[in-house]
Amino acid sequence: MAGDPTKANLWTDADVYVSFDLSAPMPADANTPFGPQWDLVGLLDGDEGFPENREEDTDDKFAWGGILVKTSRNHFKLTKSFTALEDNATVRRLVWPGSTETKIKVPVPEKVLVAFETREGDKVRRLVTSLYAECSLDGDHGENETDLESATIVATIYPNAQKELFDRQATPLLESIEVTPATLSVAATEIGAVVATATYSDETTADVTANCSWSSSDPTKATVTAGFITGIAAGSATVTASYLGETDTVAVTVTA
Incomplete structure (x- = not known):
């Protein structure tokens, strides 16, 4: 079988970073650590990974005889998820935005910067939101006796004026x-x-x-x-x- 196995990825570690400061600078490259304006989400569920979902409305246009002529596309939406396993201040702020240590309020998602980082040995790849994301809880969130407490968070990614969703950083190959x-x-x-x-x-x-x-x-x-x-x-x-x-x-x- 032809191919280059060095270009196949099996990510063995990952992190999610969040900044509640939309002016926070992005690291210069994939080998530069995130600055103090970025918060680490903490332990993640590796089996769940970073699922990505794309939605788009399409409208097919046909000529006489049923021949497809054009397809219009609009209302593109991208979401990317992660499952947090820690109960820390960053996760609580994403799950319960607007709440405090003593008061739980009806959540109203806030605009945040999100960075998804995956690693394999010396290989690093990052996707950092170009504009911002809004995060919300996906599904149930609670406590029980047998499972680790977890929170699956869905980040809705908003594009900038150039329709860019992420800035990509990667270790050069x-x-x-x-x-x-x-x-x-x-x-x-x-x-x-x-x-x-x-x-x-x-x-x-x-x-x-x-x-x-x-x-x-x-x-x-x-x-x-x-x-x-x-x-x-x-x-x-x-x-x-x-x-x-x-x-x-x-x-x-x-x-x-």
């Missing part, structure tokens, strides 16, 4: 590596150097020479350590650099 120069000529006992450059999904690059695994197809002709190639005897060899599943080669010629 490695796309390829390139070793330069692609060919190298060294004399026996001399040392030449090559550089391995990684290219990521966000089009950034990085020197990963020191992080690569290096090998030579014929160590009797040339050896390699951290990008430094030493000529051993006249002949040729192929030097390979490997980094996180990506490889590239350099053709080495050793002269007498």
Whole structure:
């Protein structure tokens, strides 16, 4: 089966952050922590995950003979849910907006910023509301003897003027590596150097020479350590650099 398993996701951890300050700044990138204006919801039900529901009104237009000509679409609505397992101030404010520690009031959802973060090892993906969301309780919420107390919260996502729902942040994924120069000529006992450059999904690059695994197809002709190639005897060899599943080669010629 063809494909790239590194691009398949199995999220092993997740968090939801909420800000009741609509002017709270978003982190600069996926590796930057959320600032003090953001509150952590706490423990989440991983089996429930982050279900997403899309609603849209469609109206099909037909010509004579029953041929579909156009479909109009409007009233798009997106909701995204999460199930909180903690009874903390942030969860209580989402479940009972407008209430206090001593008084429970009829809930009136307030506008909030919501960020959904999923993680797998060093891989991070975030969806942060571009404008705001309104959160409300979905279904029953109560206490019993056998189950963890939980609250399933539905966030209705409102788009901004550009119809943007979320700002997406993600850890850049490695796309390829390139070793330069692609060919190298060294004399026996001399040392030449090559550089391995990684290219990521966000089009950034990085020197990963020191992080690569290096090998030579014929160590009797040339050896390699951290990008430094030493000529051993006249002949040729192929030097390979490997980094996180990506490889590239350099053709080495050793002269007498």
